[in-house]
Each structure stands twice: as structure tokens, then as C-alpha cells.
Amino acid sequence: MLRIAVPNKGTLSQPASQMLRDAGYRQRTDPKDLVCRDDANNVEFFYLRPRDIATYVGTGDLDLGITGRDLLVDSGVPAEELLDLNFAGATFRWAATPGSIGAGEQIGGRRIATAYPGVVERYLAEKDLKADVVRLDGAVENAVRLGVADLIADVVETGATLRQAGLVTFGDPLLHSSAILIGRPQAAPPGAAQLLRRLQGVLVARSYVMLAYDVPASLLDNATALTPGIESPTVSPLQREGWVAVEAMVKRADVHRVMDELYELGARAILVTDIANCRL
Numbered sequence: 001m002l003r004i005a006v007p008n009k010g011t012l013s014q015p016a017s018q019m020l021r022d023a024g025y026r027q028r029t030d031p032k033d034l035v036c037r038d039d040a041n042n043v044e045f046f047y048l049r050p051r052d053i054a055t056y057v058g059t060g061d062l063d064l065g066i067t068g069r070d071l072l073v074d075s076g077v078p079a080e081e082l083l084d085l086n087f088a089g090a091t092f093r094w095a096a097t098p099g100s101i102g103a104g105e106q107i108g109g110r111r112i113a114t115a116y117p118g119v120v121e122r123y124l125a126e127k128d129l130k131a132d133v134v135r136l137d138g139a140v141e142n143a144v145r146l147g148v149a150d151l152i153a154d155v156v157e158t159g160a161t162l163r164q165a166g167l168v169t170f171g172d173p174l175l176h177s178s179a180i181l182i183g184r185p186q187a188a189p190p191g192a193a194q195l196l197r198r199l200q201g202v203l204v205a206r207s208y209v210m211l212a213y214d215v216p217a218s219l220l221d222n223a224t225a226l227t228p229g230i231e232s233p234t235v236s237p238l239q240r241e242g243w244v245a246v247e248a249m250v251k252r253a254d255v256h257r258v259m260d261e262l263y264e265l266g267a268r269a270i271l272v273t274d275i276a277n278c279r280l
């Protein structure tokens, strides 16, 4: 039975379970449950602190896990990223009071508060810098005004928490994070390939829609240039003489622009439908 670690609380928890549900897996119904067996798919899910997930996967006690890229890097565990799950996106950045520190190179010798000492120490080692890393559990933005540190390194999503604390970011992000599926390098536990394919199916279904329209056959080449699809668009005959029907997958983010351009070209009956799931 495939054993998978899923975040039990925090930012990653609910979207991780939702993605697994969308991929056809059974998930816990009570947020206090720590284990959930899905016998139909031969998978067992263990609900763990997101910080601990890399540890369980790295030791091989669990086969796969969902965590954040920043948490994986912070753990220093030799687990590997198998798939970017495209949610819980955030950057990991330096911040300080305005004007106090100008650039990433000026952090040497300072006191840095962070809940991710592994990420910070890796950066310092890469740049051959020495600094005093103050490890905190959370609410790191308070550390500067309370005098514990000169700057912080923390997760930034909207930037609202930093603004509230009177801090500004500086320098390049240390890393770009999002939720990821992790596994052990070179390990291929039975059932893992199927889970990966199912999650990839969910990712595609979330980022594409199906577009259908009718167009005069004389304009077909121009129309399909706008909607090339992934493999190739489906073109079917219509009862109406000289017209064809086209179906193609289109990026959700582009669909309104593509619909406008198709309409201007002369296409009609342009319909968009969601894709519930797919295997490409």
C-alpha cells in the first residue's frame, strides 16, 4: 500500500486534501483524523505537520508527501521534488525597516530572525557570508521592532504582514516556493506513477478549458492558428454547407482574448466548458 504524507493544518492542508480528492482519492472528513485509508486505490494518507513531512519521506518511512518547497529546502533532507502542485505560492525574502539595509550583500554580520534557518544558512554558505541566525517559530515580523534582530527572512505572500510591521523587502528573493509533491531520489514505490499521473491530470484540468466553436471552412487555418490545442484541434463537419466545428483545449488564462479574436475572425457559437479531469 502506498503511504503518503499530507499537511494536517496550516496554509497547505486544505488545498492539498482538495487536490487529492480531485484526483479521485478518499480524504479524511474530520480535520482531527491523523490517518485515512483509501482501500479502493490502495493508498494510506498520514496527516502530519508540514515541517515534518520531508523528514518522514527522506527516511523512507513514508513513500511520498505534499509540502512546501521552502520547507523541503529548510529541512536539508535528501528528498526530491517530483511535481509542482501550483498552489500556496509565495516568495521567501529579506525584510527590514526602510533604509536600514540596502542590498542582499549587506546582511553579513547582522542578526537575522527567521523560522527557516536552513534556508537562510544555505544562502549564507553559498555567498560565503557570516551572520547571526535567530531561530523563531513564527510572527517573525515582530523581531525587528522588539530588538531581537536587525532583519528578517520570511515567507511573503501579499506583503500585508510586512507592511503592518513597518518592514520592507530588499534584495532578490532567496527562493520561490509553492506546494510540491516529494519522494525519495531513485525510489519508485508501486502506485506512485499512477498518483503522479492523476495529479498531473488535475493540474491540466485546472489550467485549461475546452473551447468549441463553428467557423467557415475558408477561415479554418486562421482559426486553428489561434486554437492549436495541445495535440491538435478536432475538426468536424457541420450540416451547414461551408462551415466546420472546432474543439480545442485553451489555457484558462487566455480564453477571453482567444474568444474575442475568434469572434472578430468570423467564428460563432463559441462555447467554453470546464475540464473535470484528464489524462493527456
Ligand SMILES: Nc1ncnc2c1ncn2[C@@H]1O[C@H](COP(=O)(O)OP(=O)(O)OP(=O)(O)O)[C@@H](O)[C@H]1O
Residues within 6 Å of the ligand: 007, 009, 010, 011, 012, 050, 051, 067, 068, 069, 070, 071, 088, 089, 090, 138, 155, 156, 157, 158, 177, 178
Ligand atoms: N501566506 C502564507 N503564510 C504562510 N505560509 C504560506 C503562505 N502562502 C504560502 N505559504 C506556504 O505554506 C507553507 C507553510 O505552511 P505552514 O502550515 O507551515 O505554516 P502556516 O500556514 O503559516 O501555519 P502555521 O502558522 O499554523 O504553522 C510554506 O511552504 C509557505 O511557503
Ligand SMILES: O=P(O)(O)OC[C@H]1O[C@H](OP(=O)(O)OP(=O)(O)O)[C@H](O)[C@@H]1O
Residues within 6 Å of the ligand: 137, 138, 139, 140, 141, 154, 155, 156, 157, 158, 159, 160, 161, 162
Ligand atoms: O505576505 P502575507 O500575505 O502577509 O503572508 C505572509 C505571512 O503569513 C504567514 O504568517 P502566519 O499568519 O502563518 O503566522 P506565523 O508567522 O505565526 O506563521 C507568514 O509567516 C508571513 O508572516
Ligand SMILES: [Mg+2]
Residues within 6 Å of the ligand: 138
Ligand atoms: Mg505561519
